[in-house]
């Protein structure tokens with residue numbers, strides 16, 4: 001068994017107390033991270049927000065909004081030192097199961113066209129390319145396109 005799994009892992013709903021740790025992971029993961037206020041607002045709005053812990057420390061999380069038969073994944077992140085052990089895929093599967101709980105039939109997300117790791121994760125998890133939103137994201141020296149991806153759910 002990989003050393004990563006020799007310690008206790010669990011998934012649980014996100015809470016306000018997680019936000020300082022999540023902020024550190026955001027800063028390490030994105031050039032344009034979500035702020036703690038973005039997470040607090042999403043918690044307040046009742047979005048589906050979960051964290052993955054290893055030995056009691058948050059090492060990944062996601063935020064998903066679900067309504068009217070559709071779900072939108074807003075954020076899905078694994079801390080840098082925990083990547084490439086299948087945890088991102090596991091977190092995504094958990095997120096899709098929660099989308100089913102909300103009776104979503106379709107799941108959408110946007111991803112930077114330069115984000116090869118995330119795009120590969122989504123393609124190999126049943127997502128298909130739907131559209132490109134030109135200049136959707138801020139980027140150094142200009143804007144970057146977003147790839148809109150979609151997955152049909154058969155819950």
Ligand SMILES: CC(C)(COP(=O)(O)OP(=O)(O)OC[C@H]1O[C@@H](n2cnc3c(N)ncnc32)[C@H](O)[C@@H]1OP(=O)(O)O)[C@@H](O)C(=O)NCCC(=O)NCCS
Pocket residue numbers: 029075076077078079082083084085086087088089090110111112115116117118120121122124
């Ligand atoms: C995208 C992310 C969540 C993947 O998490 P992870 O735990 O490393 O992913 P996994 O180990 O579960 O890998 C699942 C699949 O993703 C793809 N993948 C992950 N990292 C990759 C990389 N660096 N290069 C290419 N493909 C990659 C592969 O298809 C992989 O399957 P494989 O291991 O069978 O090849 C992680 O890289 C991350 O948090 N990135 C920064 C935040 C981000 O960009 N989030 C997505 C925003 S839309």
